[in-house]
Amino acid sequence: MAKQPDNARKANIFDVARLAGVSHQTVSRVLNDLPNVRPATRKRVEEAIRQLHYTPSPAARALVTKRSRMVGLVQASAGEYGPSQTVVAFNEAARAAQYGVLTIEMASGEGGAVRQAVETLVRQNVEGVVLICDNRYVLDAIYETEVGIPVVAIDTAAPGHAFSVAIDQAAGARQAVRHLIDAGHRDIAHLAGPTHSPDAQARIDGWRAELADHGLVARPHGLGDWTAASGYQFGRTFPVGEPFTAAFIANDQMAIGFISALAERGYRIPEDISVVGFDDIPEAPYVRPALTTVRQDFAAVGQAALALMLEVLDDGESAPDPVVLPPVLQVRASTAPASPARDGATAEVPSRQAV
Known part of the structure; x- marks a missing residue:
């Protein structure tokens, strides 16, 4: 295979995990030659590493081998109602599971700031990080960052190399x-x-x-x-x-x-x-x-995020499907049947309105 040009994006641990059909925690276990990885799984990971010409970073080799029972939470939308309710439910679920939560909040975040927050939590020896951020560009930047521990994104459209929880x-x-x-x-x-x-x-x-x-x-x-x-x-x-x-x-x-x-x-x-x-x-x-x-149901999102994180931590060989929760329509007084006098009006609307 021809050598990749210098400006080509190098494969990261998430790419290896996606190709091998495992979690990136399993890839880290293989890289560190740790036990509790099935031979067939190890073979798939090693083949994916060779195929992608993957060279692990120090972070990828720094898989936590001793459970800290701490998880990180980055909320890049502090003050908004939905994310705030999700954070409360996540913390309550973590306490019930006897996990501590290290939280970094920001009113909004650009990719570099959120990435720095994730890296700060990794240095605090958390076992995984949950990310709440409704910005596709920031999310893309985080997904390209190799952190060596599970990342659960509360996101509608998380790429395949991140675990995700979302409402449909x-x-x-x-x-x-x-x-x-x-x-x-x-x-x-x-x-x-x-x-x-x-x-x-x-x-x-x-x-x-x-x-x-x-x-x-x-x-x-x-x-x-x-x-x-x-x-x-x-x-x-x-x-x-x-x-x-x-x-x-x-x-x-x-x-x-x-x-x-x-x-x-x-x-x-x-x-x-x-x-x-x-x-x-x-x-x-x-x-x-x-x-x-x-x-x-923002509370259900927080609870599902903690459950998914614990599932990944307890069974690093699995690559669980995204968790998608259903929304529910609440019918109140602001809607009513259309007036027959205006139903089917055909007047043209002005050009695209932006506010």
Whole structure:
């Protein structure tokens, strides 16, 4: 085989694990010539190492051989409701399993800062790291980092070399849109989350797919940033009834801002337009009207992340499938059947709206 050019990306431990069909902890065991690896598994790993011309880094050889009963947690979205609930549940589950948790929080993170946080935890002798970060670019940077211990990503679209726990975002979006279609709505708008978010993209995909399954058109969608302010801005010029009779908003905060802007313009929810959010934050039942939304069980995500981590630590030869949890639609007062007078309106919407 020809020598790789100097600028080609070198194979890392995750590439070896993926090719051999094992966890990267098993690769580390083989590299360190540790026991408790089946001969057939060891052979597969050694063949993958040869095939990829893999040279292990010091971190890959630094597999923890004595259990510290400590795990690391990096939360690159501190202060947000969903991730905060996940962290609480993860910590409670870890305490029940008699594990300690070392946590690094940041309001947001770029790839270098999050990678540094992961490396800091590795130096603290944690057995594995759980990563909460809704930024595909940061996640890509972390997945390219060879840390030598298991990494569990709470992520919609984790690449194959990371263990992952997620709620099925696309399925939740489809539930929201199907609810509106069943109520007679045919032109359903969407305000999406930021472009760097895998969750936002999955919700766009679900919105489009459900409309397509019913022979309906997905018109250009708006762009928000998860804040109520961006939903409010979107609602200030939103074309109610021309053509839209319903809107699927990618999270509850943006939906609340959207509803506020429409109310200021004199529109009634749901008489003039039905609105569905996403997340089911604690305030959702108490806004007026109470918000129909897609509930995510953030606590279950935290519990599943700890369970998956312990599974990997206890059986390093396995490469468990991603854990995908179902969302649940919560129907409240912000949606209603479409008005026959406006159903099927065909007016063209302006060019793509960005907020």
